[in-house]
Amino acid sequence: MRHCEDDTMAMERLAIPPEFSTYAEEKGIFTLYEGMLEALLTARPECPLQFLSHYLSMDRARMTCVVVYGPPCSGQHSVSKLIARKLRAVHVVPERVLREDQSPAGTQARALAKEGKEVTPGLWAAIIHSRTQQTDCQDKGWVLEAFPRTRKQALALQSKGVIATHFVHLECPDAVLIERYGGKRIDPLTGGIHNTCLSLYFSECVSVYVCWW
Secondary structure, eight states, rough: OHHHHHHHHHHHHOOOOHHHHHHHHHHTHHHHHHHHHHHHHHHHOOOHHHHHHHHHHHHGGEEEEEEEOOOOTTTHHHHHHHHHHHTTTTEOOOHHHHHOOOOOOOHHHHHHHHTTTTOOHHHHHHHHHHHHHHHHHHHHHHHEEEEOOOOHHHHHHHHTTTOOOOEEEEOOOOEEEEEEEETTEOTTOOEEEEEETHHHHHHOOOEEEEOOO
């Protein structure tokens, strides 16, 4: 009986006064705490306190994370580049990330690609997660071009905590896509993608759908 009384008294002492809950709701404390915990568990940094200090210093409300996806030759590269420039965000191109990533996952992924084998969703997710965790992406937000391409890749990204705030889906008639394919050019020095037909058809034939969370 004594133990029950002690437990009841302890619970009464730990009860949060109503005004505290009201303050937390008004100031978004619960949402902030949830975001901090999610970011911490996703990044799993060596120094949690330093990570949280940087997290709190960022303007999270203005950071936008966008995925741009559409069929080949629908203008994914051009649209991603345009959105990144407008938002002053980082344009993340998976193929470029694959070339530049020096982690074990990046090395393994490049080895598979060199052998003509498919890079697994887990490896793609690992190197893209690593890129989006870099300071520039965390400070400015990011625009991910043409990825994920499959459900498995999407689930792998989600498991790594790479979650977009907006999803841009491009649609274009097949006849236009075929014509654009013939006009596709890749710069051998920079790897930049250009299309001789893009400016002619883009505004008339590409439908853009935007979803956000």
